[in-house]
Amino acid sequence: MGKVIVLASGKGGTGKSTVSVGLAVALVKLNKKVLLVDCDSGMRGVDLMLGVEKELIYDVSDAVGGGCDKSAAIYVTQNIYGLYMMPAALSADDEVSPSVLKELINEIKHEYDYIIIDSPAGTGSGFEAAAAAADRALIVINPEPTSVRGCLNIRRKLTEMGIDDARLVINRFWPERFRAMGIYHDIDDLIDTAQTQLIAIIPEDVQIAAIAQRGESGQKSVPSMEAFRNLAARIEGFNPPLAKKILGI
Numbered sequence: 001m002g003k004v005i006v007l008a009s010g011k012g013g014t015g016k017s018t019v020s021v022g023l024a025v026a027l028v029k030l031n032k033k034v035l036l037v038d039c040d041s042g043m044r045g046v047d048l049m050l051g052v053e054k055e056l057i058y059d060v061s062d063a064v065g066g067g068c069d070k071s072a073a074i075y076v077t078q079n080i081y082g083l084y085m086m087p088a089a090l091s092a093d094d095e096v097s098p099s100v101l102k103e104l105i106n107e108i109k110h111e112y113d114y115i116i117i118d119s120p121a122g123t124g125s126g127f128e129a130a131a132a133a134a135d136r137a138l139i140v141i142n143p144e145p146t147s148v149r150g151c152l153n154i155r156r157k158l159t160e161m162g163i164d165d166a167r168l169v170i171n172r173f174w175p176e177r178f179r180a181m182g183i184y185h186d187i188d189d190l191i192d193t194a195q196t197q198l199i200a201i202i203p204e205d206v207q208i209a210a211i212a213q214r215g216e217s218g219q220k221s222v223p224s225m226e227a228f229r230n231l232a233a234r235i236e237g238f239n240p241p242l243a244k245k246i247l248g249i
């Protein structure tokens with residue numbers, strides 16, 4: 001039975017979609033069959049990141065509303081063999097409800113090793129729908145206070161929803177800037193403030209958008225890929241060290 005992971009953040013733009021894609025690609029490289037579901041209705045972007053935007057006809061709202069067969073809203077990505085995606089609705093008016101999305105995910109999860117759900121920022125109804133079927137959550141923050149506060153809000157909401165398995169992903173980490181900001185004493189101070197167990201630190205990486213476009217061949221040259229490989233290994237239950245060399249910490 002596939003494990004269902006929701007990507008969340010209290011604040012917008014922390015990198016949920018980017019981390020969803022990086023994690024999905026890294027899990028596929030571990031020979032896992034992965035479905036990436038975009039639940040950010042009205043702001044969909046995973047299709048663009050995976051280069052499938054021109055093929056799309058149906059989306060998640062059609063799949064739950066009976067507008068198409070479920071399988072018709074699932075697209076094969078050309079570059080990454082083993083990675084499938086379901087796009088979000090184009091219009092925010094077509095947001096799906098938590099119960100119907102949960103039902104859909106429960107119906108299809110036996111076909112995958114992992115279902116990764118990319119959610120809209122915040123704790124609103126879109127996030128509730130995205131998280132409804134999740135076994136665990138990854139909360140994506142940037143190393144700054146408003147983002148950390150957003151993490152605490154998400155934790156509260158997850159607890160209300162009965163999801164206790166939440167881990168912290170620190171994204172866009174850049175050691176020199178982190179030190180120069182002078183807000184947190186060190187990484188442990190940041191993690192303590194977020195009150196959430198760390199699972200990954202993803203470095204600031206100007207090439208990060210290329211992860212899904214490079215397909216099988218070029219990924220080694222994307223600096224953040226090592227961090228995504230470590231994240232995928234941790235999700236699989238292994239315990240690799242954090243990418244300390246890249247991060248310089």
Ligand code: ADP
Binds near residue numbers: 206
């Ligand atoms: P969200 O889904 O949380 O709104 P996105 O994944 O769309 O955030 O990312 C927001 C922006 O930040 C994008 O332009 C993306 O390329 C950039 N970005 C995300 N993570 C990183 C990173 N580790 N290094 C550099 N840029 C990043």
Ligand code: MG
Binds near residue numbers: 016045118
């Ligand atoms: Mg997004």
